[in-house]
Amino acid sequence: MSGVTAAALPDAPLDVVFGALADPTRRALVQRLVVSGPASATVLASSFPFSRQAVVKHLQALETAGLVVAQRVGREVQYRAEPAPMAAAIGWMLDSGAAWDRRIDRLRQRPARGARSATGAN
Amino acid sequence: MSGVTAAALPDAPLDVVFGALADPTRRALVQRLVVSGPASATVLASSFPFSRQAVVKHLQALETAGLVVAQRVGREVQYRAEPAPMAAAIGWMLDSGAAWDRRIDRLRQRPARGARSATGAN
DNA sequence: CTGAAGTGCAACCATTGAGTTGCATTGGTG
DNA sequence: CACCAATGCAACTCAATGGTTGCACTTCAG
Numbered sequence: 128m129s130g131v132t133a134a135a136l137p138d139a140p141l142d143v144v145f146g147a148l149a150d151p152t153r154r155a156l157v158q159r160l161v162v163s164g165p166a167s168a169t170v171l172a173s174s175f176p177f178s179r180q181a182v183v184k185h186l187q188a189l190e191t192a193g194l195v196v197a198q199r200v201g202r203e204v205q206y207r208a209e210p211a212p213m214a215a216a217i218g219w220m221l222d223s224g225a226a227w228d229r230r231i232d233r234l235r236q237r238p239a240r241g242a243r244s245a246t247g248a249n
Numbered sequence: 250m251s252g253v254t255a256a257a258l259p260d261a262p263l264d265v266v267f268g269a270l271a272d273p274t275r276r277a278l279v280q281r282l283v284v285s286g287p288a289s290a291t292v293l294a295s296s297f298p299f300s301r302q303a304v305v306k307h308l309q310a311l312e313t314a315g316l317v318v319a320q321r322v323g324r325e326v327q328y329r330a331e332p333a334p335m336a337a338a339i340g341w342m343l344d345s346g347a348a349w350d351r352r353i354d355r356l357r358q359r360p361a362r363g364a365r366s367a368t369g370a371n
Numbered sequence: 372c373t374g375a376a377g378t379g380c381a382a383c384c385a386t387t388g389a390g391t392t393g394c395a396t397t398g399g400t401g
Numbered sequence: 402c403a404c405c406a407a408t409g410c411a412a413c414t415c416a417a418t419g420g421t422t423g424c425a426c427t428t429c430a431g
Contacts, residue, residue, distance in 0.1 A: 145271035
């Protein structure tokens with residue numbers, strides 16, 4: 128964790144990215160960092176109904192996902208948002224969506240023969 | 250749950266969508282359904298190293314997220330992929346990314362006064 | 372009608388996750 | 402130097418998750 132300074136992680140696995148984004152608190156943290164810029168865990172914690180330690184844990188989860196980068200400034204640690212890993216997640220979804228569209232096309236071409244042929248959801 | 254036939258759920262909260270996608274098995278299930286078309290839990294389970302019940306639970310998680318739709322066909326239940334809810338997830342990410350870009354712009358416009366312009370990733 | 376295939380339901384276990392508290396450590400600053 | 406603020410580390414609780422198994426129930430088919 129703290130070993131990584133600011134080097135771009137290769138690319139965090141989708142598990143971790145999606146998992147990090149699955150928590151409302153963590154999404155709120157990301158937005159907060161995106162909107163208001165870098166901040167320390169202590170400062171962030173003052174805006175949330177959680178203890179500082181809880182916020183730190185969330186930030187570590189986000190850092191593992193590469194969605195946040197920690198940078199030491201004096202005795203503080205500034206966390207900054209890094210939306211890059213979202214690209215992979217979006218990519219996976221668009222990919223699925225595309226494949227789904229292709230499948231829909233195939234289903235459309237198939238002659239609708241009378242009764243609802245099961246999968247035939249419009 | 251099983252009450253819904255094929256009606257589009259209002260829109261599952263992001264928590265649930267991201268959470269559903271955070272599991273590799275569930276992503277594999279979605280892709281399988283997208284690529285090979287609708288299938289029953291029993292059939293799907295034969296392709297995975299898990300029990301049928303485990304697969305059923307995953308499918309229920311996906312169904313809660315609206316990523317999968319269950320349809321009863323005779324004594325079987327066919328599950329079909331439904332990528333629509335991904336739109337909200339993608340939307341959230343693009344939104345964060347956009348806000349981030351705006352922030353970067355502001356930082357870029359700001360005259361680098363000595364200290365850290367730091368966040369200046371690529 | 373009887374049986375087998377396919378689901379549904381429930382109990383159970385092990386692991387992870389979110390959150391807490393307490394204390395040690397580091398780093399500015401009066 | 403001495404203090405205070407911020408971080409780091411560790412232990413602990415409680416709830417949720419992912420997985421299992423066993424059994425009851427429905428439905429098609431011989």
